[in-house]
Amino acid sequence: MNKLYIVITDFNGFTQTRRCLDALNASTYKDFTVLVVDHGTTDETRIGLENEYPGVIRISGSSSLWWAGANNLGIHFALEGGADAIMLVNNDCYVVPDAINILVELFEKHPHGIIAPVQRDCRNGDLTISPRSCFLFGFPTLSGPKKMMPRMEMYDLIPVKLIVGGRGALISTQVFSRIGMFDETRLPHYGADHDFYLRARNQDVRLYVATKAMVDIDYTCTTLANNPGSLNFAEFLQSLMNIRSHRNLPDVTSLFSAHYPIRCIYLLGVSLYTIRYFLIYLVRRFCYFL
Numbered sequence: 001m002n003k004l005y006i007v008i009t010d011f012n013g014f015t016q017t018r019r020c021l022d023a024l025n026a027s028t029y030k031d032f033t034v035l036v037v038d039h040g041t042t043d044e045t046r047i048g049l050e051n052e053y054p055g056v057i058r059i060s061g062s063s064s065l066w067w068a069g070a071n072n073l074g075i076h077f078a079l080e081g082g083a084d085a086i087m088l089v090n091n092d093c094y095v096v097p098d099a100i101n102i103l104v105e106l107f108e109k110h111p112h113g114i115i116a117p118v119q120r121d122c123r124n125g126d127l128t129i130s131p132r133s134c135f136l137f138g139f140p141t142l143s144g145p146k147k148m149m150p151r152m153e154m155y156d157l158i159p160v161k162l163i164v165g166g167r168g169a170l171i172s173t174q175v176f177s178r179i180g181m182f183d184e185t186r187l188p189h190y191g192a193d194h195d196f197y198l199r200a201r202n203q204d205v206r207l208y209v210a211t212k213a214m215v216d217i218d219y220t221c222t223t224l225a226n227n228p229g230s231l232n233f234a235e236f237l238q239s240l241m242n243i244r245s246h247r248n249l250p251d252v253t254s255l256f257s258a259h260y261p262i263r264c265i266y267l268l269g270v271s272l273y274t275i276r277y278f279l280i281y282l283v284r285r286f287c288y289f290l
Helices: 014-025 044-052 065-081 097-110 173-179 192-202 235-241 247-261 263-289
Strands: 004-012 031-036 057-060 087-089 093-095 116-119 131-132 140-144 155-159 167-172 207-217
Touching: 004 014, 014 031, 014 093, 031 065, 044 057, 044 131, 057 065, 065 087, 065 155, 065 173, 065 192, 087 173, 087 235, 093 167, 097 116, 097 167, 097 207, 140 235, 140 247, 167 173, 167 207, 173 192, 192 207, 192 247, 247 263
Parallel strands: 004 031, 004 087, 031 057, 116 207
Antiparallel strands: 087 167, 093 207, 116 167, 131 140, 155 207
């Protein structure tokens, strides 16, 4: 690989960004350029990068940018810099030292696909390996097994139906030329990753997970709906509308309208999704009080 750019987005999260950059610095693979898209509202990230990581390129973005727009800004910069491949790394993702090396070696054998590492939850060690979707019944994400299965360990690379987020996904620049960027207009934050990977798959771009590469995910600062049982009813209703919640109905509706298998009745999928979330909330709220 001639030129690898790593794009990290930061919105007032330099504590996590520092740990993310330290993990990259500890990588056994060193031949990459790091871009941090700083679309926050304070100077903490700018000052921290200047003082601690002078080799990192900081791209300043508007505080109105969300996940999709911030990534697009970094991707455009990388493309203009002549990138051969781009790795998306959320600032709350910490690659293990050999992960990038493994991904690059596999990428050189499969240069037209998208290859992601196994995601490991920092809290409990649960893995995200082979997610998929079932929009017909209101499931944009089915996580799949949370532990490595013996049949998976037999292979360095396994094909998957879906990749979740920008958590170490290695993407050829040809993919962006082929399917475009993240849809920051219809899906500015949550859902943009699903839409991008599903569009890629529909254009015969193969999605893979490297079973020997790992990235640790820090859920300290994440979606408002991450723990619905802790929300009071007013907060639950807010999670249905707030862009910082992965359950917000505007983004969910946009995602279903684009990928529901029977387009004319996509609202059925949205309804099933919302009903399921409401039932999950009731059950977990009850358990929370117990």
